[in-house]
Amino acid sequence: MKESDYPKIVILYGGISNERAVSLMSGKRVYHELKLNFDVELVDIDKPEIARTHFTDNSIAFPLMHGEFGEDGKAQKILEAMGIHYVGSDVESSAICMNKILTKQKVAVHGVRLTPSIAFTLDNKPDAKTVTGQLGNDVVLKPVCGGSTLDVSLLSGEKEISDALEILAPGYWMIEKRIFGPEVSIGVLNGKSMGVVGINPEGGFHDYARKYTPGLTKHELPANLSADVLKEIQHMTEVAFAACGCRDFGRVDMMVEDGKTPYFLELNTIPGMTPTSIYPDSGKCMGYDSDELCRQIVMPAMQRFKSKLLTV
Known part of the structure; x- marks a missing residue:
């Protein structure tokens, strides 16, 4: 594809999760790198919806929202329903x-190879003795869904584990053996x-x-x-x-x-x-500077967009 043939890239950033601040930084950096080679627009997503008006028939999306309504497949599902090609994993793999x-x-x-773990909600949380019996004294407590190491705790011994479980907020949690x-x-x-x-x-x-x-x-x-x-x-x-x-x-x-x-x-x-x-x-490590790395990231979506045009 010639440079003039590339579709516009609409970067969706910000989002509604507790990782919004990280996404804002990610989006701005990627925008500055991609604009060296492409027509790019930044769109701040601050609610769980994406407007069709952000796109034309000659544009693709680059979702850069971390966490909920970004990495969970929900934003991708909306984009697919609108017929918008996008960068990154699809609905199913994102949700997984x-x-x-x-x-x-x-x-x-x-x-x-995996670290042994126990998954639970507040309704069926294990006691500390069960945790140490299965995973040992040193463990990591974390949300099953979430990123940026938010709400992650390193725990050692039955007392620390018991205390952490006692004050745990509602949600889906996991405890892993600490490596x-x-x-x-x-x-x-x-x-x-x-x-x-x-x-x-x-x-x-x-x-x-x-x-x-x-x-x-x-x-x-x-x-x-x-x-x-x-x-x-x-x-x-x-x-x-x-x-x-x-x-x-x-x-x-x-x-x-x-x-x-x-x-x-x-x-x-x-x-x-x-x-x-x-x-x-x-x-x-592979010799990519930032602008070339961003270029390589978006190229498969560009090709999917091109393939769509050839089948119309």
Whole structure:
């Protein structure tokens, strides 16, 4: 396609989730990178709806809302109903990956190594003794649906676990066995793993503040792991991405026990693209600067749009 033949890209950002602030940063950065090559517009989504008036017959959408009404497939469902082509995973794969338990079930079938976990609601939450009996004394408590390490707690021992369960808010929760070792994230571009990024947060816990405050987390490009371990991580990443039916781009997070054995944690279908985000750094490992990486992310959607025109 010639530059003049490309459809306009409408970036949908902001959103209604507790990750809105991250999405606003992601959208603005991607906008500045894409406008070097394409006609681009930013649209702030502040309610769970998308107006058809944002689009013409010569435009595609790039959803960059993180969390609810972004990564859960609901925005994608609206776009499909309007006949709008869009960047990123489709309705079904987005909904799967928004739910960490469903994601684990999908990837487990394909032999991806997982951390043991217990999923529950307040109506059937386990007691601390059951948790330690199944998962050990050191665990991670997190929402089944959610991102940016919001509402995640590291717990040790029956008392800490019991206290956390006692004050837990209503919702769908999970407790995972805590894996000790390096944390890594791997960007995926069109089904292929990019660089394995090592994550070294100040204080040891990669929480919301350390993710998005410049200087609080150092990224290793690539992670300081053996070649065999890096290869296994990249293979597991590609298997997980395909198992969940994802497309275009995404990010997989893992823990590497003792720096030797990787465990899958989750798959993000709309990874952060902020100045401190991991996905762009994963691209740097492969030689992509920010504008070329963004260009590569949108090209499959451009091709889907072109294919639609050829069939009309």
